[in-house]
Amino acid sequence: MDKPLLPTKKQDDNFTFSLLSFGTRTGYAVMLLCIVAASALMYSERRQLPILGIILSCFALFVLCYVDRWRFNCTKKTIEYRVGLVFLALRKQYSFSDIEKVETERFVKGLFKTEFIKCMLCLRTGEKKTVAIFPARNKALERQWKTLSAFFAD
Secondary structure (H helix, E strand, C coil): CCCCCCCCCCCCCEEEEECCCHHHHHHHHHHHHHHHHHHHHHHHHHCCCCHHHHHHHHHHHHHHHEEEEEEEECCCCEEEEEEEECCEEEEEEEEHHHEEEEEEEEEEECCCCEEEEEEEEEECCCCEEEEEEEECCCHHHHHHHHHHHHHHCC
């Protein structure tokens, strides 16, 4: 199931770069369920509203409903960017022809000198859009970005 490190140009490739990974969203969903269960238990025993439980539940629910995602459809040659809450998200669409080039920047940050990769789109208008910033140890995202970059290399 490992993809080769060198990018390949397949016309049916679709790529998604999301602020929150599936694992992070699953963690927040489990946390929300645990907080709701603990709050319900506290309310049933003490007949008091668990204020901290309500606040933490609202935060976890907000995180679950928040969307910050770039989707690249290489078949249709379109890019969709969504940001906001699930039903109140701002949606912006670009065409591959709107992109002048893609840039990849590597930098080191933090106490443990962790290397990060910053992926950017340079629009023909001169504007730069950051698609993703992730640790360099995430080889799957790095391969995905390299493959996507090949579409814009021509």
